[in-house]
Amino acid sequence: MTPSIQPKDATLGAVVTNIDLAHLNDATWSIVEDAFIEYGVLIFPGQHLDDDEQVAFMSRFGDLEIVLTHISNVGSDNRVISDDEVRYWILRGNEQWHIDSSFKPLSAKASCLSAITVPEAGGDTQWADMSAAYDALDDQTRGRIEGLSALHSIHYSHERLGQPPYTGDEYGFHVHGAPLRPLVKTHPVTRRKSLFIGRHAYGIPGMTEAESAALLAELLDFAARPLRTTGHHWQPGDLAIWDNRRVLHRVLPYDYTEARVMRHTRVAGDPGSELAGTL
Numbered sequence: 001m002t003p004s005i006q007p008k009d010a011t012l013g014a015v016v017t018n019i020d021l022a023h024l025n026d027a028t029w030s031i032v033e034d035a036f037i038e039y040g041v042l043i044f045p046g047q048h049l050d051d052d053e054q055v056a057f058m059s060r061f062g063d064l065e066i067v068l069t070h071i072s073n074v075g076s077d078n079r080v081i082s083d084d085e086v087r088y089w090i091l092r093g094n095e096q097w098h099i100d101s102s103f104k105p106l107s108a109k110a111s112c113l114s115a116i117t118v119p120e121a122g123g124d125t126q127w128a129d130m131s132a133a134y135d136a137l138d139d140q141t142r143g144r145i146e147g148l149s150a151l152h153s154i155h156y157s158h159e160r161l162g163q164p165p166y167t168g169d170e171y172g173f174h175v176h177g178a179p180l181r182p183l184v185k186t187h188p189v190t191r192r193k194s195l196f197i198g199r200h201a202y203g204i205p206g207m208t209e210a211e212s213a214a215l216l217a218e219l220l221d222f223a224a225r226p227l228r229t230t231g232h233h234w235q236p237g238d239l240a241i242w243d244n245r246r247v248l249h250r251v252l253p254y255d256y257t258e259a260r261v262m263r264h265t266r267v268a269g270d271p272g273s274e275l276a277g278t279l
């Protein structure tokens with residue numbers, strides 16, 4: 001069985017069919033690994049992996065930062081969570097373009113989502129190609145951002161949602177001393193440059209808060225334009241993976257009174273290329 005790889009109508013992303021991720025041999029894995037680097041986002045419809053199969057597949061990419069968690073708006077009492085819970089705001093935050101774990105000392109290499117329960121409408125995941133965005137910048141903007149870095153903090157992005165400061169320790173919230181990361185990242189495999197931005201980024205040293213926010217907003221607005229973005233409308237059993245070293249992602253809003261349950265696995269970055277500095 002040779003996988004069929006259908007590129008999306010965008011600078012990133014492909015849909016992969018004629019493949020069984022639960023029973024990958026090394027030759028097929030190598031096709032997946034190459035396609036992951038080439039397209040940045042791979043969507044595998046109808047895989048229906050179980051927990052162990054998803055973990056086994058993602059372990060091929062490297063050490064796992066998050067082995068398995070549910071990105072879900074359903075609480076332990078089987079009811080959808082309400083907006084007085086921090087978990088609700090973690091989900092709503094995912095509607096903003098971001099890079100997984102950019103607010104932790106070691107940002108993520110790859111992420112995986114698979115759909116268990118999906119709402120009637122909305123709840124698509126979208127991705128934006130930050131290498132294509134960097135390539136499309138004019139020389140003046142490239143010159144302006146060369147050598148600049150930004151802090152990345154989930155405390156910052158959480159408060160930007162209009163939420164009061166959070167002092168608990170869910171989802172990496174306890175980490176203080178925000179990591180500092182260059183705005184331009186070089187991909188460790190392709191050596192292509194990309195914009196390393198998103199909702200957790202703020203506070204560019206050498207700029208005022210307002211100048212920094214304006215520049216980051218301008219870059220994000222330019223970067224996440226249609227031909228550099230692609231999305232997926234989920235059916236239960238679908239699985240997607242993406243390369244956090246060159247793409248941003250977000251979830252589209254949906255009716256939060258309907259259940260949406262996604263299974264998430266996250267592969268740790270490589271300390272040689274994904275470790276942040278500090279101020």
Ligand code: OGA
Nearest residue numbers: 071094125250251262264
């Ligand atoms: C994530 C994430 C988006 C989604 O799991 O890191 O951002 O579509 N999820 O649920």
Ligand code: MN
Nearest residue numbers: 094098099100
């Ligand atoms: Mn995410």
